[in-house]
Amino acid sequence: MDKQMVAYDAAAGKYPLDGRGPEKMTLGPQIRAPKSMWYHGLGGPVLTQKRLGGAAAANVGETDTLLFGSGAVMSLYQETAQTLMPVGAATGLDISCDLVNNEALQWVWGDSGDQYSPYAFKIGTHAFYYESDITLPDISGTDFFGIYVRKYEAFNATFTSYTDYAFLGVIANAGLIRSYTDLNSGGSPTSTSTGITWADTERKKLRIEVALTGVVTFSVNGAVLGATSFTFDVDDYVICGGRLLHDTDVANATILNRMSLGLLGETLPILP
DSSP states (O other), X not given: OOOOOOOOBTTTTBOOOOSOOTTOOOSSSOOSOOOOEEEOSOOSOSEEEETTSSOOOOOTTOEEEEEOTTSOEEEEEESSOXXXXXXXXXXXXXXXXXXXXXXXXXXXXXXXXXXXXXTXXXXXXXXEEEEEEEEESOGGGEEEEEEXXXXXXXXXXXXXXXXXXXXXXEETTOOEEXXXXXXXXXXXXXXXXXXXXXXXXXXXXXXXXXXXXXXXXXXXXXXXXXXXXXXXXXXXXXXXXXXXXXOTTOOOSOEEEEEEEEETTSOOOOOO
């Protein structure tokens, strides 16, 4: 890795880019240019611990760090205390944790406590994508499940309290995939049906793309959804993650088969 330090260009308001890519390290607020991350179904984490050190435990509001052999890093937030952590499964990562009604968790790729991490993106500077391939065994077992891109801020157990977000998934155990968006704490999130149903045990590829201008495009299994209109504000830093809320009959072993994120034009294809 090239660890040469470069000077901050105060007049330009940024660090100079020299074409050597995302491994460039710099001083100041923009630690590194965003880089790609992927998880290709290679089992469970090789390390799980509390974010700031110590053993992970079942605590409401605790954030834990999971490190995978591919180099992927996940921050797991316990909306409710999780006795079980994500574990490896035959085709990927079982993220269902505690199978109990109203138990919930969120995850963010990268360090959730660092808005300048190499897995955060800045609207107006970076055009990027975030894609997950997921198997959901029991649709009626979740009230809220899917992936999101949201403005960087601390985890919040009340999802609609986030100021800016673009979510794609299922809400209210109906099986109908929806986009769910809000901008600048509008207070009235926009829920838009994709017209696509997620059946029990079905495997879906969910993708969110964000253009340089902040315009969001959703797709399911490669089909672009044209009905949704949402744009993040320029200069906002955003992060990629997801949420699972169990319903009465719980979602069962929800499997993250594949995941990738990165700059548009550098797409790492999710393997079949």
